[in-house]
Amino acid sequence: MNLTATQEERAIRLHERALVWDSHCDTLMDIAAGKRTLGERSSSGHLDLPRLEVGGVNMQIFAIYIDSVPYLRRTLEFISAFYREAANNSDRIALATSIAEIEDIVSRGKIAALLSIEGGEALEGAPAILPCLYRLGVRALGLTWNHRNQLADGVEEARTGGGLTTLGVETVAQMNRLGMVIDVSHLAPAGFWDVLKHSTQPVIASHSNAWGLYDHPRNLDNDQIKALANRGGVMGINFAPHFLGPVGDLEAVLNHIDYIVNLAGIDCIGLGSDYDGIAATPAGLEDVSQMPNITRGLVARGYSDNEIEKILGKNFARVFAQVMG
């Protein structure tokens, strides 16, 4: 990517002043396992506070990935690990539970963090416990990972490919009532369409790409993207090279953004890096400190300042403002 000096200056200034919102990372897995801390720059993984600061990211969603039983205890362990790290680094990061809190935290020069659960297993079959998770600060939930759970089928359940169960429908209703954002990344297509049918609020796909550009099952097809956008939803571009295409580099990330903008407009696209949840990262986006390269690339591709700010964070902020307030 070759930028003129003027473009380079514009990109840096824009990235600096924009709300830069990453809607998915799995860093809490390492943190909860005690492998590293959020406060120190690590030689492993892709994301920590020093690298978020260099990368100019000021709103990070931390996923609580439900990887083992007992599920609810795992959920609480992840939340506790986040609380501990936030307390240890209270001058640099804070939990946000509303848009007003995000704005306040960011205006103080700190990084705002939102908590999201990745996998409805966390509910252990009881959507009735959602208000407790909400009180703990959780503001989004992905109904499934790749497999089947009590709420729905994930994308790897291609043989059955079922939609939402009765509990899944109840969970959607409960989340709508509470003001929690529903995340459809990883859901099998039938479940995706069920969520759109039942949810009264816009939904997000926090870390999903375009199937029309690269036909990986984790990517959303054109009809899904258009429907998500028509309902006011937003999808975050996932940096996993194997979701991006044969060459999963920075240009491929920009290609997915271009494709989605052309298909469904500028208001439905954001960033969902999946850092620390992916084994490999794209050339040019090796870790979160490289995030300004996205802005450079968007400048190089001719996007306006307003469009770039939407992609960097304003679109996700719009949905969360509407749903969680």
Ligand SMILES: [Zn+2]
């Ligand atoms: Zn994921």
